[in-house]
Amino acid sequence: MTASTLPQRSVLRGIGVLHVAAVLVLAVVPFLLVFAISFGHKVEGAAWVWGFELTNYRRFFVGTDYPDSVSLLYLKYLWYSVWYALVAAILAVATAFPFVWLMTRGSRRAQTVWLVFFLCSLTFSEVFIVMGWDILMSNRSGLPMVFQETGLTDWLKENGGLDLLREWGLATPRNVRFKPSEFATILTLTYLVWPYAVILLYPPISKIEREVVEAARTMGASPFTVVRTVVMPMVRTPLVGAVLLLFVFLLGAYVTIAVFADPSKHTLSISVYEAVRGSTLNAPFGSAQAVVLLLTAAAVLVIGQRFLSAKTGGH
Amino acid sequence: MTTSITRRKLLKTSASVGVLAGTGMLAAPAIAQSRLIKIGSYGGYFEDSLKQHVYPVFTEATGIAVESVTQPDSTSWLQTMSQALSAGNIPADLSMHTPVNIIKAGRLGGILAPIDPGRIASIDNVGESFLSRQGDSLLGVGALSFFYSMVINTDEITEEPSSWADFWDSSRFEASLGLPKSVNFHFLEVVAATFLGGTDALRTHDGIIAAVEKAAELHQNVALWYTGESQMEQALKNFDVVGGMYFHDVAGLMAADGHPVKSIFPREGNVIDFNSWTLAQGSDKQDEAYEFMAFSCQPETQAIMSRMIGTAPVVDAASTGLSGDELAAVTGTPAIHVPYEVYLDDETFINEAWDRMVSQA
Numbered sequence: 001m002t003a004s005t006l007p008q009r010s011v012l013r014g015i016g017v018l019h020v021a022a023v024l025v026l027a028v029v030p031f032l033l034v035f036a037i038s039f040g041h042k043v044e045g046a047a048w049v050w051g052f053e054l055t056n057y058r059r060f061f062v063g064t065d066y067p068d069s070v071s072l073l074y075l076k077y078l079w080y081s082v083w084y085a086l087v088a089a090i091l092a093v094a095t096a097f098p099f100v101w102l103m104t105r106g107s108r109r110a111q112t113v114w115l116v117f118f119l120c121s122l123t124f125s126e127v128f129i130v131m132g133w134d135i136l137m138s139n140r141s142g143l144p145m146v147f148q149e150t151g152l153t154d155w156l157k158e159n160g161g162l163d164l165l166r167e168w169g170l171a172t173p174r175n176v177r178f179k180p181s182e183f184a185t186i187l188t189l190t191y192l193v194w195p196y197a198v199i200l201l202y203p204p205i206s207k208i209e210r211e212v213v214e215a216a217r218t219m220g221a222s223p224f225t226v227v228r229t230v231v232m233p234m235v236r237t238p239l240v241g242a243v244l245l246l247f248v249f250l251l252g253a254y255v256t257i258a259v260f261a262d263p264s265k266h267t268l269s270i271s272v273y274e275a276v277r278g279s280t281l282n283a284p285f286g287s288a289q290a291v292v293l294l295l296t297a298a299a300v301l302v303i304g305q306r307f308l309s310a311k312t313g314g315h
Numbered sequence: 316m317t318t319s320i321t322r323r324k325l326l327k328t329s330a331s332v333g334v335l336a337g338t339g340m341l342a343a344p345a346i347a348q349s350r351l352i353k354i355g356s357y358g359g360y361f362e363d364s365l366k367q368h369v370y371p372v373f374t375e376a377t378g379i380a381v382e383s384v385t386q387p388d389s390t391s392w393l394q395t396m397s398q399a400l401s402a403g404n405i406p407a408d409l410s411m412h413t414p415v416n417i418i419k420a421g422r423l424g425g426i427l428a429p430i431d432p433g434r435i436a437s438i439d440n441v442g443e444s445f446l447s448r449q450g451d452s453l454l455g456v457g458a459l460s461f462f463y464s465m466v467i468n469t470d471e472i473t474e475e476p477s478s479w480a481d482f483w484d485s486s487r488f489e490a491s492l493g494l495p496k497s498v499n500f501h502f503l504e505v506v507a508a509t510f511l512g513g514t515d516a517l518r519t520h521d522g523i524i525a526a527v528e529k530a531a532e533l534h535q536n537v538a539l540w541y542t543g544e545s546q547m548e549q550a551l552k553n554f555d556v557v558g559g560m561y562f563h564d565v566a567g568l569m570a571a572d573g574h575p576v577k578s579i580f581p582r583e584g585n586v587i588d589f590n591s592w593t594l595a596q597g598s599d600k601q602d603e604a605y606e607f608m609a610f611s612c613q614p615e616t617q618a619i620m621s622r623m624i625g626t627a628p629v630v631d632a633a634s635t636g637l638s639g640d641e642l643a644a645v646t647g648t649p650a651i652h653v654p655y656e657v658y659l660d661d662e663t664f665i666n667e668a669w670d671r672m673v674s675q676a
Contacts, residue, residue: 046419166490
């Protein structure tokens, strides 16, 4: 051991301690605070006080009026949080996969251009993207106007298509209507994370050697069979990993839900915000909802992990 | 147009940005005046209008300079005040608050100082319903009022509704209405006034449930449960909705801008709401504060606010000197009054019952 390594070591140790302290202060303490507040007591008509009661968790599962009545309102919010995030994450990865596959078959230069393009599109915030889709789906400036002006609306009215769309909640007696709807919500959420899906899938897919594919082709496999039996198994882990990552990212989506989802299909992120920042100032109940959402995300991640290790273990 | 929307958005107690809370204090102008008072109000168009049209008149009349303090809204400002006061600071001598938050502050204690009505000569001008009392003490003096009213698109709705009950008719309004998503916009009061014989029905759990169930029958006709005021404005402009509940004065401004929007006072009337001036606990600018409240209670001041900001007067309309058209732009009859205590005593119950209805859970 030379003399110079000792101070180096203590410097490194110091940095390590600082690192741990930073993680504790920035991540663990806020979480513990939220956890502690979730047991607090809400004073009707005032704010809240510290306490230890399970009222907020009970309210989450059966409502405030229990046992006189049972409300599944917050479980419904939770369901829609998971539903939107899962569907949009799967759709994004499923549609990004063929795109990335074709992209990696292109020239180096084309790949670079595409990647730079997607990296740039990441600078758009959720608010900006939602504004764009909002205009695209608005009655007088977007798709419904196109339907109206091209006579498509009248055609739909004549052959009964509009009535069918009305049943699906995608039309009024006057014209088609795309918001609020699950369609618009999931579409926008998918669009929101699509560039991330591309960037997440690019490294593993670009590493697949052309020779492997060519070998399968020369042995008589169709291009579709090659993708299904050769390429997909090679990138299963990144595919599932990307879905899980985007899922967790989308659980917290707020603006999209607030603008495009009908209130009967709102999510916990909206409900948490309304409890904490809305007129009731009910931080304990907001915290309880946040804790449940966090536990749900953790559970989904664990299940995903199990799924992956079971699959790879079977090889 | 956009500016007036911003103002009203901030009049609401919900959904606003608390970060802005302190900015007004940081931007304190260094006015070397012997008498100065800090007055809080909701930032944006509203505060700007007060600074431009109301405070200068007050300063000219009394020699008291006004330092305007930006409040993000009423609810989070109450939090800000509570924290500042316990740290020994007075963020504003006078603040603007909603009736519900004044009752809330009264119960929390230590935030608002009781106001001595004897020191406001002009207080008799103000209607009793605009004075917020906590027991024997007066905590808020009405500053302005406004209406949530029935609005329709005059291009699409040719037969004008004469009652709120018409909105329940699906043959006329299927997937057509825009209603507020928050219970704090008082659509329940409309239901109670229309079907339950008045808003006092909301004072019991059974009454709340009855009103909520009646409102639930509207689902088929509601195209939009709006969370923000600007969302409803856009929906009205885009014909995404062709009727609903919205602010009376903003609907009038939209009509003046050429949009086919009209605010109607149906048989049952529209919901009146108001905001008040409140005095911060421990303020050493009591004299100045009382002078300002007295100024605010004068019919002339109320007329300035009606003309310049679009608020309805809290004093007898006849005394304001506003013309028939000017009055029609800001007010109407009959008025549906809000039982504010319900939003406190049954806060969690009424919120969850309403949210369940909106969410169909």
